[in-house]
Amino acid sequence: MRQSLLAGGMALLAAAGFLSACASTPGSAPQQRISMEPTSYNEIAGWAEDRHAEALAAFRRSCPKLTAGPDVAIATDGGEKTISAGEWKRICDNAGAVKPGDARGARNFFESNFRPLIVKVQGKFTGYFEPEMRGSKVPSRLFTVPVYRKPPDLGDQPYLTRAEIEAGALKGKGLEIAYVQDPVGLFEMQVQGSGRIQLAEGGSMTLGFDGSNNRPYTAIGTVLVEMGVMKKEDATWPAIRDWLKRNPQQARDVMRKNERYIFFKDTRTSAPIGAEGVPLTAQRSMAVDPTITPYGTPVWIDTRRPVYRKPGATESYRRLMIAQDTGAAIKGPARGDVFYGAGAQAADWAGRMNSDGRAVVLVPNKN
Incomplete structure (x- = not known):
């Protein structure tokens, strides 16, 4: 599924441009007559x-x-x-x-x-695809960005925003399953709904969707277009990623425009x-x-x-x-x-x- 992404899966957002988002909405019966x-x-x-x-x-x-x-x-x-x-x-x-x-x-x-x-x-x-990034099971000077599992008090109501979580609202609660170096890479992994961390200790960890904070999803491609940073037709993910990397201070604020935050679990599988x-x-x-x-x-x-x-x-x-x-x-x-x-x-x-x-x-x- 992606952004809900992968509640079991990975399809969270239409990766072609980050202008829309995927979320799991499974059903069992057609709702309309299809030609x-x-x-x-x-x-x-x-x-x-x-x-x-x-x-x-x-x-x-x-x-x-x-x-x-x-x-x-x-x-x-x-x-x-x-x-x-x-x-x-x-x-x-x-x-x-x-x-x-x-x-x-x-x-x-x-x-x-x-x-x-x-x-x-x-x-x-x-x-869409399975992002890969470097990380560790323990924090260090290099790996400072936490990857969180689903909080036990997460219900169906709106939870902490992305900004609040990134500011440390969940720190010290034992929810960290890994730490990575690149906040843009983690954001990308959340949008895709799953990913893989190459661990500094050796081996890898496959991450799968484990819930969201029940906040609305905002496509940052749209945000950048509205800011005048790029044209809609140019707002592909490679272009968006490049801008975020080149503008780290603004990137944090732009990514926080998307309040939805994804929690992950170690699926212990070789494939998403x-x-x-x-x-x-x-x-x-x-x-x-x-x-x-x-x-x-x-x-x-x-x-x-x-x-x-x-x-x-x-x-x-x-x-x-x-x-x-x-x-x-x-x-x-x-x-x-x-x-x-x-x-x-x-x-x-x-x-x-x-x-x-x-x-x-x-x-x-x-x-």
């Missing part, structure tokens, strides 16, 4: 060239949740369709019968168990966990609006992605994704937030992606 149209796999540009085995591996991660969960409703060309846990079990059993890495078998699995429906509204696709409660797969997991598209649903996207380290340049991006996360800014039937993984390339893609496109939802066949 959809049947198509065939032969008519989906790029379908035959995709690496379906990668998507199948990501889909299998959803199976334990799908087969143990309640019935869910999915939007189709004929209105709502209810998918039971038993139906998911049949599909997941079929998925389990495909040998890992079997490209032909994986493609046949999707084509045999799902029918493709084009969403008849323009899609919008952004990206999405709102569905399963590990996310780079470039195969996507945050969606779960009130329309249930978790575990395969979704084909046809859009464009930034070219790494080439500002302004984009390239075709067509692939099968699995709905495994959500976010506050992820609303609508053709809205997706692609999880790009970790590292510099993932950060660059996620920070600049903000593309129109098309979504094709794969709806389970009923036998």
Whole structure:
């Protein structure tokens, strides 16, 4: 989920520009009639060239949740369709019968168990990633910025603001799980909803969402645009981060305009966990609006992605994704937030992606 981000997940804010934010708002039934149209796999540009085995591996991660969960409703060309846990079990059993890495078998699995429906509204696709930063389990001259776990007295009401917490309101209460050097990096991690700390003691710590202070989220990209620091079209996260780094004194005040503060927990996993409660797969997991598209649903996207380290340049991006996360800014039937993984390339893609496109939802066949 991101900014709620990852209550189990990571989708907090539409990372493409920090102009909006993701938060977990899971649901189980479509709330509106969605215009959809049947198509065939032969008519989906790029379908035959995709690496379906990668998507199948990501889909299998959803199976334990799908087969143990309640019935869910999915939007189709004929209105709502209810998918039971038993139906998911049949599909997941079929998925389990495909040998890992079997490209032909994986493609046949999707084509045999799902029918493709084009969403008849323009899609919008952004990206998010797993930030990494250096830190320690104990404070030092170098690592002075605390990373807090959820306070025991945190309820559903507005809690301390970001400014109050950063000023030390929680200091000495034993809530620190780590310390980092870079306040901008921690802010970025809170926006993304999860992250990884490379520990000075050795090893790493994977952070997952553990609650928020129930304060409103304010996109600092919008703040900087209103300040006249940058134009809206230039307010990508790389540009925002660069400004914050170059203006540390102003940066503190700007970041505090966003009162929402995220608490983390050590997930003790090697991969970030999405709102569905399963590990996310780079470039195969996507945050969606779960009130329309249930978790575990395969979704084909046809859009464009930034070219790494080439500002302004984009390239075709067509692939099968699995709905495994959500976010506050992820609303609508053709809205997706692609999880790009970790590292510099993932950060660059996620920070600049903000593309129109098309979504094709794969709806389970009923036998």
